[in-house]
Amino acid sequence: MRHGLPKESPSAADHLGDMDLGLYVAASGMVAEQVRQDQLSNDLANASTPGYKPDESTQHSFGDVLLANTSGGPDVGSIDAGVALGKTYTNMTPGTMQETGEPLDFAISGSGFFAVKTAQGVRYTRDGQFTTSAQGVLTDTNGDPVLDQSGAEVKVGAKGQVSPGALGLFEVPGAVKQGENLYAGTSSGKPSGSVRQGALEGSGVDAAKIMVEMITSLRSFQSGQQAIQSIGQTLQEAASQVGSLNAGGG
Amino acid sequence: MLEGLYSAAAGMSAQQEQLDAIGNDLANASTTGYRSERVAFSDLLYNAVDIAGTETSAGAGASAQVVGRSQSQGSVRETGNPLNLAIEGEGYFQVKSASGQVGLTRDGDFGVDGSGNIVSAEGSQLVPPIKLPAGVSPGEVKIAPDGTVTAGKRTLGQIKLVSVASPDHLLAYGVGVLTPTAASGEPQATSGAKIHQGALEESNVDISKEMALMVSTQRAYQMSSSAIQTESQMMSIANQLRPS
Numbered sequence: 438m439r440h441g442l443p444k445e446s447p448s449a450a451d452h453l454g455d456m457d458l459g460l461y462v463a464a465s466g467m468v469a470e471q472v473r474q475d476q477l478s479n480d481l482a483n484a485s486t487p488g489y490k491p492d493e494s495t496q497h498s499f500g501d502v503l504l505a506n507t508s509g510g511p512d513v514g515s516i517d518a519g520v521a522l523g524k525t526y527t528n529m530t531p532g533t534m535q536e537t538g539e540p541l542d543f544a545i546s547g548s549g550f551f552a553v554k555t556a557q558g559v560r561y562t563r564d565g566q567f568t569t570s571a572q573g574v575l576t577d578t579n580g581d582p583v584l585d586q587s588g589a590e591v592k593v594g595a596k597g598q599v600s601p602g603a604l605g606l607f608e609v610p611g612a613v614k615q616g617e618n619l620y621a622g623t624s625s626g627k628p629s630g631s632v633r634q635g636a637l638e639g640s641g642v643d644a645a646k647i648m649v650e651m652i653t654s655l656r657s658f659q660s661g662q663q664a665i666q667s668i669g670q671t672l673q674e675a676a677s678q679v680g681s682l683n684a685g686g687g
Numbered sequence: 688m689l690e691g692l693y694s695a696a697a698g699m700s701a702q703q704e705q706l707d708a709i710g711n712d713l714a715n716a717s718t719t720g721y722r723s724e725r726v727a728f729s730d731l732l733y734n735a736v737d738i739a740g741t742e743t744s745a746g747a748g749a750s751a752q753v754v755g756r757s758q759s760q761g762s763v764r765e766t767g768n769p770l771n772l773a774i775e776g777e778g779y780f781q782v783k784s785a786s787g788q789v790g791l792t793r794d795g796d797f798g799v800d801g802s803g804n805i806v807s808a809e810g811s812q813l814v815p816p817i818k819l820p821a822g823v824s825p826g827e828v829k830i831a832p833d834g835t836v837t838a839g840k841r842t843l844g845q846i847k848l849v850s851v852a853s854p855d856h857l858l859a860y861g862v863g864v865l866t867p868t869a870a871s872g873e874p875q876a877t878s879g880a881k882i883h884q885g886a887l888e889e890s891n892v893d894i895s896k897e898m899a900l901m902v903s904t905q906r907a908y909q910m911s912s913s914a915i916q917t918e919s920q921m922m923s924i925a926n927q928l929r930p931s
Contacts, residue, residue: 478698483748564727571872
């Protein structure tokens with residue numbers, strides 16, 4: 438749905454000439470690259486966060502907007518100006534397993550989430566780096582109790598051990614990131630994953646890929662800036678020279 | 688766009704936290720009874736972005752903190768000293784310093800003070816205290832795996848091992864002694880662990896693992912730093928826009 442400027446505002450093309458439209462397209466492209474860069478910085482910052490899943494965004498190019506309008510939509514003539522980041526989705530591909538040997542480190546191999554009871558309600562996480570409360574309850578590192586399959590708290594045995602089977606595993610379609618390694622959502626269906634003890638799921642950030650994307654994004658941003666410069670120059674000539682008696686050296 | 692600068696900076700300081708923990712672990716690679724630190728990373732809040740038709744969210748970086756200690760057993764090194772004790776399994780020696788502070792330690796490098804009490808390397812007495820009668824030398828003391836201390840046919844007492852509900856919340860205040868806190872729970876008698884006389888538990892720091900972690904931490908630090916550079920470059924490009 439995110440094609441260019443919001444639908445409520447009149448289409449830029451309605452009252453602007455083509456040249457101005459180009460300015461808006463280039464500027465919105467620059468804004469989209471800025472936001473993408475912020476997401477990439479966040480991904481890199483989380484290169485060591487257990488169970489972290491990188492954000493991926495598609496970008497609607499100007500060409501995509503045109504195509505979207507020719508295939509069954511209104512005529513190409515009434516497009517909105519601009520480029521926008523498409524829907525951001527979280528790449529849930531399981532990360533690599535890192536053996537830690539710690540009895541309270543757990544990793545999910547395959548799909549699924551652990552559930553924790555926070556003050557805001559049940560939240561889900563793939564970060565299985567757990568600890569114990571003074572009451573002997575298994576908690577995440579924020580102190581929120583980890584839940585079993587029936588939604589009850591998990592007790593830690595006298596030797597500080599928890600069997601991996603005691604932890605609940607939930608499938609959460611369309612889970613939304615909340616920060617603190619937590620996801621919000623509603624669990625439904627059966628997860629295919631299984632719980633492993635003594636390991637953590639590494640961050641899903643592919644550093645090399647993100648660095649490349651960062652450079653690509655930077656260069657697209659730069660092209661946007663140069664497009665604006667050129668259109669600006671053209672407009673400047675149109676404003677100062679067209680209609681001038683001396684125009685064209687005549 | 689300044690958000691990205693700050694999230695990259697947050698990423699750098701999270702990696703710095705990890706580097707500090709590695710530094711601490713490496714410095715204690717030979718400290719008897721030392722346990723390496725567990726560092727937890729987490730992402731931060733996600734801000735909604737709604738600008739020029741782009742409606743998405745961008746995270747605010749990462750944070751890291753030490754959340755406890757590794758629970759893996761350090762290797763047991765024979766020393767032959769009859770008052771060197773290593774714990775095999777979960778548990779701690781309970782000691783009381785001269786100022787009355789009760790603490791837990793896995794450093795079993797004990798000795799005898801001027802009045803015959805068995806004391807830790809820092810001079811803290813065991814809880815409950817065990818005193819060698821006059822004329823008994825440390826060499827005659829036998830300590831059974833369950834902690835019973837005997838000299839010849841005489842039983843002098845029992846070294847009681849304790850544990851807490853949440854060892855991750857014990858507070859370290861140096862000299863290898865951990866203090867119970869409200870979050871860790873009170874020390875309780877524990878069974879199952881064995882005392883090994885004439886040996887010490889070495890630090891459980893795995894140097895090769897720490898070195899590998901140090902390399903990956905430095906790389907992650909570098910990457911967040913190049914994210915800052917890229918963000919800065921973008922701002923400089925935007926700054927070059929001016930009316931022609």
